[in-house]
Amino acid sequence: MVKTGGLSKQRSFSLPPGSYLRGAVLFLVTVFLVLLLLQIQALRRPSQLSPPSSAWDVLRHWEQALPGCCGDCARKLESATSRLRDAVTFLPLKNATLEDTAGEGTTWFMSSLNDTYEGDEGAQYLRFPSSASGGKLLCLAGNHTRDGTKNSYATAWPDALPSGAALLPGLTFVFDNYYGYDNIWHGLGAVMPFFGWHRNRGCPLPARWVLYYRGEVRAAMAYWVRKLAEVVLGQDLVVEAFEREGASRPTCFEEAVVFRHNEGVMSVRRKMEVYDMLRCKARAFCNVTSSSSSEEGGKTTPVVRMTLLLRTGARSFRNESAVVDIFRTACGRFDGCRFAVTWATKLETFCDQVRALSGTDLLVSAHGAQLTNMFFMDRNSSVMELFPKGWLGLAGPGQYVYHWLATSSGMRHRGAWRDPNGVACPFPGEDLRCFTQYYKDQQVGHDEAHFSNWTAAVLGQAREEKLGRVATGGGRPRRGQPSGCPCG
Structure with missing residues (x-):
């Protein structure tokens, strides 16, 4: 059902009066039909139309009057069209x-x-x-x-x-x-x-x-x-x-x-349908296969593919090597976890990004535009997000956009870590200049104990999700195909 409405009090479309044009068109049609009928009658009975009072005289009268009449109608139509054209308001x-x-x-x-x-x-x-x-x-x-x-x-x-x-x-x-x-x-x-x-x-x-x-x-x-x-x-x-x-x-x-x-x-359902289409089309274009499990000894084992996606510059890690070691170690302690680390700047092409995220079940990254790629992951994949100091109180609702994206695209946002340490702001209270000039793009620290425990918990949740998917036959390799995508 289609209905119209507005978010604010607005003017609806209005139609200019059309009776003038309709009357002119109706008049022309009537004249044409009268002429046609008289012509047919004349062709059928020409011998009876010789007297002065015959229909031939009527026809001659119409023929003499028509040019002036139709010319007047044409002028009126042109005038009406010109007025409508002049009435267009930008x-x-x-x-x-x-x-x-x-x-x-x-x-x-x-x-x-x-x-x-x-x-x-x-x-x-x-x-x-x-x-x-x-x-x-x-x-x-x-x-x-x-x-x-x-x-x-x-x-x-x-x-x-x-x-x-x-x-x-x-x-x-x-x-x-x-x-x-x-x-x-x-x-x-x-x-x-x-x-x-x-x-x-x-x-x-x-x-x-x-x-x-x-x-x-x-x-x-x-x-x-x-x-x-x-x-x-x-x-x-x-x-x-x-x-x-x-x-x-x-x-x-x-x-x-x-x-x-x-x-x-x-709605979330409609958004999820659209993201499914985008994922399918992108994987088909890039010829990407997503495999959620491995075959070992004839037994299907769920694999959790963990990717640490790093930034350079704004919101990069203060000690990048330490952060990589923490997450690599946490993954190594978990049976069935495969760890990869990459930099957003090294994913140079669209298909580089599609491949990297299609091969990911758990994405770890600092807040930033690179997280937009998350919807290339399989549905129900996981996201761990990290923030610099000062974002919670000053960044506004924009800090939650990737949480919303995860929900809309069928992912699981597994929470966020917010750095309690960072540069000091010289301005008092919650002055927005603290965010725009000091907090927004500062580097992110780390907490080894928290990162390790958090990762272990999320890996456990991801494995349970994978086990359920494998049990229902959803762990087989999948490749987007144009014929299988909406609008394929």
Whole structure:
């Protein structure tokens, strides 16, 4: 069931009166039918139509009157179309009056339009043309990259587009993201609703994408996000940045779908379905097999594959070698644990990342964008996350994004360790400058006893999960295949 609604009090689509156009069209149709009937009658009985009062005189009268009449109708139609074209009103893409509450979910992008909700747990979006848009198309104007209030939008009838407007054929996906597209976590959040809509709508392919950051035009996104989209769609990603010749004119789209709330109202079940599709498509593209068990002496034994994923620079470990030794030793004490260590900077390609995470059942890493790769692991795999000092009290809800991602993608977030030690902040109390200038990117320490005990507990949980999977036949090697993936 599709219903419409809004997150704030917004104006709905409105339809201009159409009775004038309908009357003119009806008049033309009536004239045509009268002429046709008279012509048929004349052909059947020509001898009876010779008197002056015959239908031939009536026909001649209509023929003499018709040019002036139809010319008048044509002029009226042209006038009505011109008025509709002139009535198209462009509004700022970014409603600055709602800027203070944009981070709380207020719709400030195309704020006059209400979303369509896809069921109780689907995506929320705008679609043009549709019944909600009254059959109108979406038109955009401006290519400003620093001020979203200088870019604008409007809706228009297909036969009354703004003067000089270009009409782009095919399906266009339009995104607005509050956080940008350079960070892979933020970029993934922006395109997730598209992947969900794409999956549940028969897998339509867009001719182009239009990217906005707070109403500002963007021409690119992070390599990882772009590659993921290309793998899922099976085609190159075309981004329309309105840089072509004549792009200063309004641009209208034959069909467009707009996403402006990231994951928005998507349910956990729907998100999990989408992540399953992304995992399947990525593994198929990279020709990756995930094996959850080993064969030893004819007996299937569950193997827990543990990966320590290291960062360089911000939020790296102060004593990296000590941390590696602690986790390697903890894994070595556990029967069936296989340990690997790698650096995020060494996973240079998309498929490098897919392979590394597809071969992981327990991921250990400091908080950071590299954790976005976790959904390439098998469902029910585990994540251990580590933080520098100061994050708990000052980082806000953003510190929990990978906990949310684990839940949404079917993983098990096994908790977080927060370093109690670190640099001192000279500012008093919970001054946010402590976080932005001192805590956010500082290095992470270690606690050998805690890390060892924590790892042992998580390995035990992971092995129990693996045993259950092997018992139900779920421990066999799996390879994503295009034919087995949604939208394959």
